Amino acid sequence: MHIVHNSETPTTTYAILDTGSKQVTLSADYLFDLMLPRLDHMYQSKKNLKIESKGAKYEIGDFLVKIGSVTMSGHYKGILVEVEYLPCVTPALCWSLVREFMQSFMGSCVKPTLPSYLQTRLHDIHTPQDTVQQYVEKFNEFRDGPSFTATQPATPAT
Amino acid sequence: MADIRLEVPAENSVLEVLYDGTELYQQPPTMSENLTQLARKIDFATDGEEVTTEEKKEEEEEEEKQPFQQPHWPLEEVRNKVRQALTEMSVLHDLLVIVKQKPPQYMVLDPVHAEPPEQKNYIQFLALKKSLQSAATILLNGAERLRTSQAEMGRPNRTVQDFHIELLRLRQNWRLKKVAKTIIGDLSYRSAGSMFRHTGIFEVSKADEGAGPSAVVGTGSASPISPLPSRGLQSSLRVTVPTELMGSAYIFVCIKKDEEDICSAQLNNCDFVAGDTPWQQKLEKAQNVLFCKELFSQLAREAVKLTPSIPHLVVGNQITATIFPGIHLLVGLCHSDGKNNVRGKPTTGQGPPGTCGPTSNMVGSGSGVSTGTVGGGPTPSKYKHEHDLEHSLHQLLHRVYHHSFQHPLPHPVYAPMGMSKRRRAAGPEGMDKNQWPSEISRRVATRDDIAAVIALYKANHVLREISAQTGVALQVVQNLVKRFCDLGEDELPAPLLKSGRPKLLSPRTLKVISRQVRANPSLTAREVKERNPRLLSHVSLSCVQQALHNDLGFKSFHARRKPLMTKRQKENRVKFCKKYEVWDLETWRSVLWSDEATFSMISLMKDQTLLEQIIRQVQHNFLRLRTMYVIDQLAAEFKDPLIVSHWNAFNSPTQSCVKINIVTQGYDTVLRTKLVIHIFERTLKCICRDGKIMTMSFEPQELRNLILCQISQHNMAALQVLAKYTGWTLLSSEQNIGTGAIEPLGNASTVMLASPSGNKVIGVHSGPHQRVSVYVSSSPRPDFYPSTVVMEQRWEHLGSNWQEVRLDRMEGRNFLNKMELLMAALTA
Numbered sequence: 001m002h003i004v005h006n007s008e009t010p011t012t013t014y015a016i017l018d019t020g021s022k023q024v025t026l027s028a029d030y031l032f033d034l035m036l037p038r039l040d041h042m043y044q045s046k047k048n049l050k051i052e053s054k055g056a057k058y059e060i061g062d063f064l065v066k067i068g069s070v071t072m073s074g075h076y077k078g079i080l081v082e083v084e085y086l087p088c089v090t091p092a093l094c095w096s097l098v099r100e101f102m103q104s105f106m107g108s109c110v111k112p113t114l115p116s117y118l119q120t121r122l123h124d125i126h127t128p129q130d131t132v133q134q135y136v137e138k139f140n141e142f143r144d145g146p147s148f149t150a151t152q153p154a155t156p157a158t
Numbered sequence: 159m160a161d162i163r164l165e166v167p168a169e170n171s172v173l174e175v176l177y178d179g180t181e182l183y184q185q186p187p188t189m190s191e192n193l194t195q196l197a198r199k200i201d202f203a204t205d206g207e208e209v210t211t212e213e214k215k216e217e218e219e220e221e222e223k224q225p226f227q228q229p230h231w232p233l234e235e236v237r238n239k240v241r242q243a244l245t246e247m248s249v250l251h252d253l254l255v256i257v258k259q260k261p262p263q264y265m266v267l268d269p270v271h272a273e274p275p276e277q278k279n280y281i282q283f284l285a286l287k288k289s290l291q292s293a294a295t296i297l298l299n300g301a302e303r304l305r306t307s308q309a310e311m312g313r314p315n316r317t318v319q320d321f322h323i324e325l326l327r328l329r330q331n332w333r334l335k336k337v338a339k340t341i342i343g344d345l346s347y348r349s350a351g352s353m354f355r356h357t358g359i360f361e362v363s364k365a366d367e368g369a370g371p372s373a374v375v376g377t378g379s380a381s382p383i384s385p386l387p388s389r390g391l392q393s394s395l396r397v398t399v400p401t402e403l404m405g406s407a408y409i410f411v412c413i414k415k416d417e418e419d420i421c422s423a424q425l426n427n428c429d430f431v432a433g434d435t436p437w438q439q440k441l442e443k444a445q446n447v448l449f450c451k452e453l454f455s456q457l458a459r460e461a462v463k464l465t466p467s468i469p470h471l472v473v474g475n476q477i478t479a480t481i482f483p484g485i486h487l488l489v490g491l492c493h494s495d496g497k498n499n500v501r502g503k504p505t506t507g508q509g510p511p512g513t514c515g516p517t518s519n520m521v522g523s524g525s526g527v528s529t530g531t532v533g534g535g536p537t538p539s540k541y542k543h544e545h546d547l548e549h550s551l552h553q554l555l556h557r558v559y560h561h562s563f564q565h566p567l568p569h570p571v572y573a574p575m576g577m578s579k580r581r582r583a584a585g586p587e588g589m590d591k592n593q594w595p596s597e598i599s600r601r602v603a604t605r606d607d608i609a610a611v612i613a614l615y616k617a618n619h620v621l622r623e624i625s626a627q628t629g630v631a632l633q634v635v636q637n638l639v640k641r642f643c644d645l646g647e648d649e650l651p652a653p654l655l656k657s658g659r660p661k662l663l664s665p666r667t668l669k670v671i672s673r674q675v676r677a678n679p680s681l682t683a684r685e686v687k688e689r690n691p692r693l694l695s696h697v698s699l700s701c702v703q704q705a706l707h708n709d710l711g712f713k714s715f716h717a718r719r720k721p722l723m724t725k726r727q728k729e730n731r732v733k734f735c736k737k738y739e740v741w742d743l744e745t746w747r748s749v750l751w752s753d754e755a756t757f758s759m760i761s762l763m764k765d766q767t768l769l770e771q772i773i774r775q776v777q778h779n780f781l782r783l784r785t786m787y788v789i790d791q792l793a794a795e796f797k798d799p800l801i802v803s804h805w806n807a808f809n810s811p812t813q814s815c816v817k818i819n820i821v822t823q824g825y826d827t828v829l830r831t832k833l834v835i836h837i838f839e840r841t842l843k844c845i846c847r848d849g850k851i852m853t854m855s856f857e858p859q860e861l862r863n864l865i866l867c868q869i870s871q872h873n874m875a876a877l878q879v880l881a882k883y884t885g886w887t888l889l890s891s892e893q894n895i896g897t898g899a900i901e902p903l904g905n906a907s908t909v910m911l912a913s914p915s916g917n918k919v920i921g922v923h924s925g926p927h928q929r930v931s932v933y934v935s936s937s938p939r940p941d942f943y944p945s946t947v948v949m950e951q952r953w954e955h956l957g958s959n960w961q962e963v964r965l966d967r968m969e970g971r972n973f974l975n976k977m978e979l980l981m982a983a984l985t986a
Contacts, residue, residue, distance in 0.1 A: 009588040011581070029585025128588030 001043050002139075003036070004132050014132045025129045049073070051139045053080045062086050063101060070142055077142045081106065082131075092122040194232040200239070321364055324395040324435075328362065332441060337618050345399075345445045347452075351559035354452040358403070359617065360441065365396040397437040402451075403444040405495030409453060411547040413780060416484040447493060453555045453768075454491040460769040470769070479769065481777045482840075482856055489551075489772075550775055550811065554768050605653060611638050612650050663705050667693050671702075672710045679712075743855055775811045777839040781856055782814050785837055788858045789818065792865050798822070798972045799831075799872050801865070812839055818865070820872045822974045828883075829876040831868055835861075866926040867904040873924055874907045876974055884981045886911045889919065901925045911981070918984040919957055922977070930973060933960035934984065 004014040013032040017024040036043070053068030064084040070077045083102055088094040095114065102110045114122070117134050170183040187195065257265045325341075328334065334343040346358030454475070461470040461477050471478040476490040584593070607630050614624045621639065625632040641651040663671075670693060675681050683703045687694045694702055706712045766774075786805075793801040799822045806815040813836065820831040836843040842854045844864060854860040871893065881888055889912050894905035906925035912918070917937055924930040935957040942954035963980060970976030 006588075008590045009584075010591065011584040012586070012588045027586050027588050029582070031585075128590070 002136050003033070004136060006128065006132055006135075008131075009128050012128070014129065016133060016136050023133065025133055027129055027132075049143070051077075051142060053135070053139075070139070072142065080135075080138055082135075089125045090123060091118050091126060095122070190232050194235070197233055197236045200236060321394045324437075325362070327435070328395065328397075328437065331438065334362065342617060345403075345441055346448060347445075347559060351561070352452060354448070354455070356402075356448060356451065357614070358445070358448050359400065360444065361398040363396050363398065365394050395437055397440055399440060399444040401495075403447045405447065405493060406443045407447040407450040407491060407493035409450050409548050409551055410488070410490040410492045411544045411551065412488050412542060413481070413544065413776065414486055414488055416486065449552075449555070450491055450493070453551060454489070456555065456558075457489060457551075457769050457772075460767040464767065464769065477769075479773055481773055481780060485780060487773065487776050544779075547772070547776060547779070551768075551772055554771055558768065608638060608650055608653060611635055612642055615639050615642065662697050662701055663694075663709075668705060668709060671705065672712075675706065675710070675712055743857075774839045778812045778814070778837065781839065781842070782837050784856070784858055785816065785835065785842065785861060788861050789816070789865070792862065796869060799869055799876075801869075813837065820865075820868060822872075822876055822972055824971060825876060825880070825974045828879050828974065829872065831872040831875070833865075833868060863903045863926070870904070870924050870926045871907065873930065873973055874909055874922070877909055877911075877922060877977055880974055880978060881909075881911050881981070884978065885914045885985070886920070886981055887914070895923070898923060898925075899928065902927055913981075913985050915985070920977075920980065920984070921960065930965065932963040932965060932977070932980070934963055934980075935960045 002016045002018070004016065006012065006014070011030050012027050013030050015026040015028065015032065017026075049072075051070060051072045053070045055066060055068035058065045058067070062085060064086060066082040066084075068080045068082070070080050081102075083098055085094050085098050085101075095118070099110060099112065115134075117130075117137055121130065170186055172181045173184045174182045176182065253265075257267055325334075328343075332343045332345065333349075334341055341362040343360050343362060344358055345360055346352060346354065346356065348354075348358070454477075457477055458472050461472050461479065464470065466480075468480040470480075475493075476488065479487045479489070481487050583589075611624055611630055615621075615638075621635050622632060624630075625635045630638075638651055645651060667690075670690065671686055674686060674689065681689075683699060683706060686706070687697075687699060687702050789801065789803050793803065799820045802819040802821065804817045804819075806817075809815070815837070816835050818833040818835065820833075822828070832847045834845045836845070840856050842856075842861060844852045844854065844861075846852075846868075852864065854864065874891070874893070878888055878891055889910040891907070891909045893907045895908045898906055904926040906923060906928065908924075909922045911920045911922075913920075919935045919937075921933045921935070922930060923933075937957045938954040939956065939958040941958070942951075944951065944953075965973070965976055968976045968979065970979050
């Protein structure tokens with residue numbers, strides 16, 4: 001189980017449960033954290049695992065770009081770029097636009113194919129939970145694989 | 159955050175100082191050395207008694223004289239002492255064994271008689287006496303106290319109560335707190351959920367001795383009538399309530415029509431508070447005033463914030479809202495501070511007739527206006543104060559309090575109290591900072607704010623609380639408190655000076671200029687400057703212009719040049735107007751919006767504000783009364799079919815229901831026309847038995863028309879059913895007949911009936927406005943004469959001319975009765 005906090009939604013705590021076949025996301029109030037010590041018998045916290053992505057947020061027209069440097073327990077791991085297209089809620093409608101925008105300043109490291117997360121959810125409405133789930137996926141990649149720069153598009157609306 | 163460190167100073171004594179300045183410290187004792195020292199201190203010889211200091215000193219000296227031997231291991235001393243104790247114990251044991259031998263062989267124990275102590279009888283006697291005396295004094299004190307309290311209880315006219323007993327009673331009802339030397343209490347509704355700014359603090363003090371009751375002297379046989387008026391219990395406790403909460407207040411709610419003047423209301427000294435002690439009454443009244451003030455301020459705030467089509471008017475202590483065109487709701491705060499001064503009456507156009515003196519024509523008053531009625535006469539107000547609406551307002555505010563602390567179920571147990579609904583939803587929904595703002599906007603502290611902050615600080619509030627209550631930022635509060643303390647806690651700190659270049663024209667000058675310009679709007683800036691040489695000579699013309707434009711807000715306009723209208727344009731305009739003149743209400747209702755419509759997006763925080771809710775209730779109330787009036791009027795007017803209305807016993811504040819039965823007297827079983835009318839806030843919905851649903855507006859005429867139409871249709875339908883009973887055949891029935899005179903509303907209907915034998919035909923024509931007319935024709939014609947065109951005799955069987963029946967000359971209670979008699983008469 002992963003516990004995630006997003007500074008964009010300061011009052012929310014996300015808990016993501018990763019059972020092999022599916023992923024269950026819970027978004028609860030911030031006070032959910034106080035309940036975690038009670039769940040000690042079920043979930044023991046791994047002390048060494050704390051990944052965070054910290055950085056600045058930039059606004060260009062309708063796009064929101066958040067560039068964060070990922071650190072795992074104090075060790076630098078890589079860079080994560082989050083691009084948000086504000087007017088649109090469905091990935092299907094604006095994926096190409098977002099990809100072109102990313103290619104304009106990141107060049108070739110943006111793959112022309114859809115990221116794996118969005119492939120199944122192309123026509124659903126993007127929620128803050130989707131953002132957080134994408135982050136968790138990327139963090140997992142950081143944790144397991146070698147450090148490399150990965151990009152991550154997101155399309156929620158305000 | 160302060161950084162605090164603990165350092166143990168180097169206390170080790172210096173053993174030696176070398177020639178190069180370094181110091182050799184005595185090493186602190188190691189653990190084993192420490193233990194040894196402690197163990198040495200244990201002395202098994204003493205048995206815990208207090209040893210006098212001289213004996214201690216002797217022991218210490220003895221110890222010092224002994225050669226100081228370092229023990230080999232820490233507990234050696236302890237071991238030695240224990241061994242000594244063992245030796246002694248063994249000796250004792252051996253002794254006892256020898257003594258206990260049955261035939262005493264070696265040792266015998268002889269009892270030794272102790273010397274009897276000296277009998278100091280006298281000293282014993284003195285000691286006893288002293289102890290008995292102390293016990294006796296305690297008992298006597300107690301007895302004295304009991305006697306005095308018993309005497310107090312026994313007294314019949316106990317008027318002055320003890321301060322502390324009163325204080326106890328006060329504490330049972332109100333929250334009190336002791337601050338420095340004063341006792342202050344809280345009478346606001348803050349703990350119940352109110353968010354009002356006023357703190358509601360009252361002070362409790364001892365009443366003066368001189369205010370006690372006058373001595374009851376000489377009520378013996380000299381004066382048979384008691385000279386004392388029956389006063390209530392005088393209390394030794396006095397309660398000081400803030401001046402703005404003194405007196406009593408209530409919220410005045412009334413509905414008035416447009417053409418009449420704005421009403422005026424007087425407040426009498428209605429002592430509706432039921433408290434037995436004077437302070438309880440006073441406090442309850444003050445609390446009521448606070449509640450009314452909060453309610454009114456909330457309504458006023460909403461009235462200003464909301465933007466309905468006809469804006470609400472907030473003037474002084476009065477809010478006017480339009481509920482229907484021509485009908486206004488008036489909500490006013492009537493507050494009289496107990497000196498017979500009515501503050502904040504609603505405005506007066508013309509004074510009410512009768513008792514009070516001339517009232518001035520002020521708009522919402524801050525100063526008092528004496529009414530001339532002293533001490534409570536009845537209120538001769540022109541308009542009826544709606545008590546149930548006032549009660550609804552109170553209830554709505556209570557509901558607001560309730561919601562600020564309580565959450566509707568289901569709510570999580572672990573959530574803290576006091577979270578708003580929005581904040582509670584923010585977590586699971588993942589709201590970001592735009593949707594859930596939490597910053598307070600910055601504003602400058604004014605003199606009133608400073609006074610409030612200092613007052614709260616004096617009352618020993620926590621700074622954070624002060625910041626929350628007054629809305630001033632925490633840093634500013636801290637700064638103000640610091641400056642206040644620096645000034646010696648004497649005077650209020652002045653607000654900080656504003657930076658920048660000071661203005662050239664003082665506010666007084668600006669007022670002078672504005673008065674002149676308002677009196678004569680066509681003054682130019684140059685003329686203004688010339689008129690006030692002494693005030694404005696030191697400034698330039700552009701300074702005056704800027705003052706007029708920016709500070710005072712006088713802007714100048716001139717009419718725009720427009721092209722003239724052509725003849726064709728004029729015709730088009732008239733045609734447009736004429737086209738929409740004839741549109742009726744229904745057609746207008748089909749328009750959703752037109753060009754330049756305004757939409758107001760009220761924030762999602764609350765579903766409906768207090769003012770909207772009360773307006774809806776008032777609208778419904780008014781509509782219900784109007785409907786009642788219309789139906790009752792119609793029932794009184796029409797006796798022919800009776801109109802019976804049953805109102806629902808269970809209503810909501812915004813919806814009622816009435817069932818109307820239209821029935822002819824004596825013919826209840828023939829036909830009963832039923833209607834149900836639902837009354838909402840601005841519309842009525844009528845459901846007929848055959849399933850037709852009609853929605854009407856608030857105009858009373860529409861309901862009247864509807865019922866008239868129903869009446870006429872009832873008559874026709876009942877006639878048809880009656881015809882079946884009497885054996886007459888229905889030839890034709892037409893509900894909306896196209897012939898005859900046009901009805902102003904609805905349609906006329908006709909029925910044609912044939913007699914059983916077929917020789918008579920009755921035709922009835924009825925409309926909502928026209929009266930019923932009945933015609934009879936018989937066949938064969940009595941007046942048939944064959945002519946050149948119509949030759950044969952058989953044509954006489956065509957019906958004769960229609961002859962009208964004079965229903966008013968006929969016998970019969972009502973229309974159906976007359977028709978029955980007619981049919982009976984013609985069936986022969």
